[in-house]
Amino acid sequence: xxxxxxxKPGDTIAIISPSSPTKDSTAVPRGKAFLESLGYNVILGxxxxxxxxxxxAASEEARAEDLNEMFARRDVDMILCARGGYGAxxxxxxxxxxxxxxxxxxxxxxxxxxxxHLAIHKFAGLVTIHGEVLxxxxxxxxxxxxxxxxxxxxxxxPRREITLADPGKFLTAIAPGKAEGEVLGGNLSLLAGSCGTxxxxxxxxxxxxxxxxxxxxxxxxxxxxxxxxxGMLDGLKGVMIGECENCVDHSGYYPDLMxxxxxxxxxxxxxxxxxxxMGHTKDQAALPLGVNVxxxxxxxxxxxxxxxxxx
Numbered sequence: 001x002x003x004x005x006x007x008k009p010g011d012t013i014a015i016i017s018p019s020s021p022t023k024d025s026t027a028v029p030r031g032k033a034f035l036e037s038l039g040y041n042v043i044l045g046x047x048x049x050x051x052x053x054x055x056x057a058a059s060e061e062a063r064a065e066d067l068n069e070m071f072a073r074r075d076v077d078m079i080l081c082a083r084g085g086y087g088a089x090x091x092x093x094x095x096x097x098x099x100x101x102x103x104x105x106x107x108x109x110x111x112x113x114x115x116x117h118l119a120i121h122k123f124a125g126l127v128t129i130h131g132e133v134l135x136x137x138x139x140x141x142x143x144x145x146x147x148x149x150x151x152x153x154x155x156x157x158p159r160r161e162i163t164l165a166d167p168g169k170f171l172t173a174i175a176p177g178k179a180e181g182e183v184l185g186g187n188l189s190l191l192a193g194s195c196g197t198x199x200x201x202x203x204x205x206x207x208x209x210x211x212x213x214x215x216x217x218x219x220x221x222x223x224x225x226x227x228x229x230x231g232m233l234d235g236l237k238g239v240m241i242g243e244c245e246n247c248v249d250h251s252g253y254y255p256d257l258m259x260x261x262x263x264x265x266x267x268x269x270x271x272x273x274x275x276x277x278m279g280h281t282k283d284q285a286a287l288p289l290g291v292n293v294x295x296x297x298x299x300x301x302x303x304x305x306x307x308x309x310x311x
Contacts, residue, residue: 001182001290002126004078004106006309007153009039011077014070015134016045017057019112020085022135028082031134034141035080038150045070048082056087063087064094067116071100078153083135084111089190092116092199097123106153106309108286109133110279111213114186117289119199121184127308129153130186130209130278131286144283152286156307162276165283169243170275171300174261177271179238180305183293185209187279192223195230204235207295209287211242211279217249217260224264233264238271238295240302242278271297 007013013035015028022028028049032042045066050058057063070079092115101124108129109116117128132141132149144165151160164171184201185191188210194200212220227233247257255263258274265272273295277283288308295302 002101002104002124003308003310004104004127006156006311007040007078007106010041012041012043012075013078013080014043014045014073014076015048015080015082016063016066016070017048017050017082018063018067018088018109018116019057019081020055020083020087021051021057022082024135027135031082031137034137043076055085056090060091060094064091068096068099071096071103071105074103076105078106078108081109081113081133083133084109084113086112088112089115089193092119095119100124100126108153111187112190114190115193115199117186118191118194118201121290122199122201127288127290129286129308130289132284142283144277144285148285152288152308156309156311158306160304162285162302162304165277172258172274173297173300174239174241174258174265174272174274175268175270176297177238178294178296178298179207179271180292180294181205181207181237182290183207183209183240183287184289186289188212188220188223189215191232192226195226195232200230201232203232205237207238207240207293208233208236209240209242209278212244212247213280214246215244216254217247217257218254220244220247220257221260221263224260228264233268236268236270239265239268240276240295241272241274242276243281245280271295273297273300273302276302
């Protein structure tokens with residue numbers, strides 16, 4: 001895997017909108033001001049404020065153009081997605097992966113950005129960051145989220161333990177055991193959406209990470225069945241599940257979330273831990289995808305074993 005250079009004071013962060021448009025017209029200026037207050041220069045992609053009139057920020061061609069341009073530009077040190085939503089998977093076939101390999105740099109986002117993480121990992125071999133988007137970088141960002149995000153982007157520290165910020169939350173061991181390996185994944189529905197496509201990831205020998213938002217357990221079951229039917233659960237070393245916010249059954253008919261996870265992972269023969277602070281949660285720990293991690297479901301601990309960046 002190729003690691004990008006760490007972010008330094010005075011570096012330039014480019015903002016693009018690969019998925020949905022920002023709903024609040026003040027979100028981009030607020031996020032830009034926050035980054036500038038940290039000592040970074042900020043530039044906006046040509047199409048960052050465009051809106052097609054539905055749930056897509058701009059045309060496929062325009063969104064791909066911004067992504068490819070910002071990777072090509074030598075004056076850009078990091079690319080940050082404005083938000084998730086929907087639509088990134090529409091233009092993965094328009095990405096210039098050779099350009100990315102020739103110009104590796106920090107790339108960060110989560111949720112719908114999962115499609116881009118998977119494609120960049122597979123065809124450019126670049127470590128990318130599953131972490132905050134621009135619209136979340138405002139006065140409400142928690143100290144926990146800010147600390148983990150900046151440590152991931154700016155330091156080459158070899159080890160970072162991911163602990164819970166909220167003592168009222170807890171981790172659940174779905175299956176016992178310990179594992180070390182490269183971590184890859186993201187939003188579960190987008191992982192399922194990659195099945196059968198040219199950018200479907202090869203997860204053999206890896207630790208699968210996923211999280212989800214606002215989906216009932218039967219829907220998560222469908223996504224996991226799709227992963228299993230595509231062979232994406234074969235040969236895993238472990239499974240780490242982030243917080244699945246509001247993924248509850250509203251009918252009273254279907255099993256709860258833990259039953260769904262136990263169905264797929266309790267007898268898979270690898271450790272599985274649920275409840276890590278990654279994904280659609282107030283306190284989010286940035287996770288570099290493509291680096292080695294250690295998962296201990298017995299001790300309920302998770303550690304990132306290497307940095308996401310180089311000097």
